[in-house]
Amino acid sequence: MTTEERIKLITRNLEEVLTEENLKELIESGTPLRHYIGFEISGKPHLGSGLALMYKIKDLVDAGVECTIFVADWHTWINKKLDGKIETIRRLGRQFWIEAMKAGYKAAGGDPEDLHFVQGTDLYRNHPDYWATVVEVSQNTSLNRMLRSISIAGRQEGENVDFAILLYPAMQAADIFALQVNLVHAGMEQRKAHVIAQDTALKIETNPLLNKEGRKIKPVALHNHILLGLAKPPVWPIPEENLRDIKISMKMSKSKPDTAVFIFDSPEEIRRKINNAFAPEGEVKFNPILDWAKHLIFYYPDTSFTIQREERWGGDLTYTSYDDLEHDYIVKKLHPQDLKKAVAEWLVKTLQPAREYFEEPQRKKALEEIESLTAPKI
RNA sequence: CCUGCGGUGGCCGAAUAGUUAGGCAACAGACUGUAAAUCUGUCCAAAGUAGGUGCAAGUCCUACCCGCAGGACCA
Numbered sequence: 001m002t003t004e005e006r007i008k009l010i011t012r013n014l015e016e017v018l019t020e021e022n023l024k025e026l027i028e029s030g031t032p033l034r035h036y037i038g039f040e041i042s043g044k045p046h047l048g049s050g051l052a053l054m055y056k057i058k059d060l061v062d063a064g065v066e067c068t069i070f071v072a073d074w075h076t077w078i079n080k081k082l083d084g085k086i087e088t089i090r091r092l093g094r095q096f097w098i099e100a101m102k103a104g105y106k107a108a109g110g111d112p113e114d115l116h117f118v119q120g121t122d123l124y125r126n127h128p129d130y131w132a133t134v135v136e137v138s139q140n141t142s143l144n145r146m147l148r149s150i151s152i153a154g155r156q157e158g159e160n161v162d163f164a165i166l167l168y169p170a171m172q173a174a175d176i177f178a179l180q181v182n183l184v185h186a187g188m189e190q191r192k193a194h195v196i197a198q199d200t201a202l203k204i205e206t207n208p209l210l211n212k213e214g215r216k217i218k219p220v221a222l223h224n225h226i227l228l229g230l231a232k233p234p235v236w237p238i239p240e241e242n243l244r245d246i247k248i249s250m251k252m253s254k255s256k257p258d259t260a261v262f263i264f265d266s267p268e269e270i271r272r273k274i275n276n277a278f279a280p281e282g283e284v285k286f287n288p289i290l291d292w293a294k295h296l297i298f299y300y301p302d303t304s305f306t307i308q309r310e311e312r313w314g315g316d317l318t319y320t321s322y323d324d325l326e327h328d329y330i331v332k333k334l335h336p337q338d339l340k341k342a343v344a345e346w347l348v349k350t351l352q353p354a355r356e357y358f359e360e361p362q363r364k365k366a367l368e369e370i371e372s373l374t375a376p377k378i
Numbered sequence: 379c380c381u382g383c384g385g386u387g388g389c390c391g392a393a394u395a396g397u398u399a400g401g402c403a404a405c406a407g408a409c410u411g412u413a414a415a416u417c418u419g420u421c422c423a424a425a426g427u428a429g430g431u432g433c434a435a436g437u438c439c440u441a442c443c444c445g446c447a448g449g450a451c452c453a
Contacts, residue, residue: 232414255388279413289413313411337412 001063003027009063011222013299014056015188018198018221026182026220031212035060035222036118036181038070038172041089041097042081043254043374044367047296047347048187048227050104050263050354055299056185056224058110065183068116069101070175075120078164078171079153082373086121092373093119096366103354103363104263123178129206133174134167136204141170141196149192173197176219177207185222189248194221225295226251228288229259230277238286247286254374264358264367267348274344279336284326289336289343297346298322307334307342 001009006027011017027033037057039049057067071093077086102112124130138146149169155161172193176184184194201209201218211217229252238246252260261273279289297305298321305325306318317334319325328334358367 230413236414275412277413281412310411335411340412 006063009059010065010183012059013225013295014222015225016191016221016223018191018194018223022218023183023220026211026217029211029213031182031217033060033063033065033183034068034179034181035065035183035185036068036070036176036179037185038072038075038175039097039101040072040076040079040081041093042076042079044262044264044370045097045100045104046252046254046260046262047292048224048252050100051108051350052227052295052299053185053187053224054101054104054108054110055296056222057105057115058108060183060185061110061114066116067114068118068179068181069098070123070179071097071117071119072172072175073120074124074171075153075168078168079155082370088373090119090121092366092370095362096370099358099363099366100263103357106357107263107351107354118179120175123175127178127207130174130178132206133177133204134170136206137173137177137196137200138170140200140203145196146170149196152190152193169193169196173200174207177201177204177209180207180209182209182211182217182219183222184219186224187226188223189226189251191221191223194219194223197221227295228286228291229253229256230261230273230288231256231259232278233286236286243285250286261347263351263354265351266355270347270351271344274340274347277340279340281336282330282332284330289340290326290329293325293339293343294322296350297343298325305342305346307338309338313338 003024007020007023010023011020017023035057037053039045044050057069060067073086073090073093076082076089076093077084082089082092098117101115101117105112105115143166146166146169150161150165152172153165153168155165169192172190173196176194176197184197186194198218198221202216208216209219226248228247229250231250233246233250235242235246254260258273258276261270265273274289277288279287284290293305297303302320304318304320306316308316313335314333317328317338319328325334325339329336329339358364
């Protein structure tokens with residue numbers, strides 16, 4: 001595989017690469033590519049964490065990158081998720097999250113054997129100088145900037161937070177250095193943490209990231225598109241200037257389960273949620289169903305997607321590109337209901353390997369425990 | 379540690395001590411070949427905790443817990 005081919009595979013369908021030049025340099029320097037993506041153990045993975053990101057990881061594995069899924073138990077603890085106890089979080093990280101990621105990776109067509117898993121607790125125990133890196137990152141980042149970056153933990157600036165939350169961005173950056181990974185990967189909402197890591201990369205002395213020649217380098221950041229949630233935005237129609245912010249704020253939410261499809265949802269749940277989704281006819285600026293079709297179904301360039309329709313609505317349609325589908329949607333040749341049905345069935349089928357993987361009793365039990373810990377209080 | 383303000387349903391948010399606020403959300407129907415919007419209807423309660431005063435306490439008093447703001451301390 002040529003450098004160009006690798007870059008193409010590594011960066012395809014991403015919303016942002018920081019930066020392509022650095023990526024090219026990294027590859028050309030002959031430095032082995034080491035990737036990481038971190039997850040909190042905060043509930044069930046949805047289509048974003050459990051499928052879209054897995055597609056990208058599959059690309060990376062195919063491009064010869066060593067891929068690591070970081071199970072961020074300390075970050076989860078800092079964020080007071082689940083029952084707030086580090087022991088529970090640590091255990092479910094192993095019993096649930098790692099297994100869930102394997103399930104998602106299978107659904108994305110990959111072999112879980114290709115993935116590495118590292119849990120935060122183990123990383124910190126094995127790197128006694130980890131905390132020195134946390135200090136160095138902190139010394140090179142202003143308090144205001146840390147405060148602004150807590151959105152990476154799902155918090156808003158000005159929200160009631162305790163001081164521990166400020167450790168979160170510093171630790172996330174330090175994780176990258178301790179893991180010695182040069183491709184850092186996440187959804188767009190994590191870009192603040194990655195930029196902090198890049199801005200401090202050349203300044204730190206403990207665990208600096210090095211290339212093959214032993215020179216300090218910045219990690220390259222790969223950012224996925226954030227899939228839209230299924231709910232109607234609070235203001236509709238959306239003012240043009242706010243479109244970007246609204247889209248980010250309208251992501252799938254674990255606290256509003258009907259805005260998300262989780263990778264273990266039953267076929268009935270998938271069909272119900274999709275059917276209830278916000279989907280204005282002919283509207284493409286904010287349309288979760290189209291968004292999902294674009295970023296999931298048409299992820300691969302050679303996709304062929306057939307929409308079954310009753311004869312009275314014109315019979316079946318087959319698309320080989322998202323642009324064709326979007327065009328027909330805009331001109332209202334393709335009705336939302338027909339698209340919804342097809343997308344739902346695609347998800348039912350695609351997620352089947354994940355559901356099957358979690359029929360195994362031990363995993364099923366862990367899933368039930370996660371559900372009991374994250375169930376909305378009534 | 380001190381002072382002040384606050385703590386009401388899943389969320390926001392009212393009520394001179396005297397018996398159902400309201401809104402959002404949710405749910406169900408109607409209308410749409412989906413959803414949304416719009417109608418119609420439904421369901422939901424509690425008072426941070428523990429005591430006290432009163433015929434009667436969300437409302438007054440005390441203590442404690444939590445949050446916010448400020449202050450004190452800083453040899």
